[in-house]
Amino acid sequence: MQDLKTAAQQTQDFLKMLTTTGGMKLRFRITAGAGAADPDGLEDRLIYVELSGPDADLLTARDGEVLRALEHVCAKILRLEPDEHDRISFDANGFKAARNRVLLDTAKEGIEAVKTSGRPYSFDPMSSRERRMLHLALKGAEGMRTESSGEGPSRFVVLYPENWRNRESDERANKIRERFRRR
Structure with missing residues (x-):
């Protein structure tokens, strides 16, 4: 990111335009x-x-869709690379802060489920930014690893025990190898 003072000024200019011209x-x-x-x-x-203000609820409707869109537009104005988009964060009426707490609680639930069952735990689909945040929240989970799975809006995070191997695919692979050995 360029100079922080300049970036903050560009962000302010964007928000002033939104509140004056955008009404x-x-x-x-x-x-x-x-x-x-x-x-x-x-x-x-x-x-x-x-x-905050009278129109803040419009930003948080539909699971914060407009809030995320404004954040994205501002990241583009600042010419941030996709992996830098979390350098700027918008929140309205504490919506995102509450969502972060939910993500942290969800991460704890997933960790407990994997510890208890010894099996992978799949989280609900979420945006790429929230998946990244969940990966970070799970990063310190001892003896576990994460991966994203699925495609598009159906993409989700899976928490695995560290040495988990998919037993079904291993069995399938062994059967295929056995068939080729017989030939």
Whole structure:
């Protein structure tokens, strides 16, 4: 990311345009630098935007779809590479902070399920950004590893015991090898 002061100014300009020309009734507060750090450690943010006001509920409707869209547009304005999109984070009325807490709780549930069963645990499908955050939340799970599976909007995270091998595919592979050995 370029100079933080410039990036924060560009973010402010974008939000001013949204509230004046776009007519959205929103207040915003931009925090840049160390003060923008995510207390949960799920995002590597350098700029944090808190939105409130009469139209804030519009941003959080449909599971925060408009909030994510504004965040994405701002990341494009700042010319951030896709792997840098978590450098800027928008929240409205604490919506995203609450979602982060849900992700952390979900991660704990998954860890407990894998510990108890010794089998992989599949999480619900989620956006690429939330999958990345879930991977980060699960990173410290001792004796476990994560992978994403599925495609498009159906993509989800799977938490595996560290040395898990898919027994069914191993059995299938062994049967195929055995057939070729007989020939």
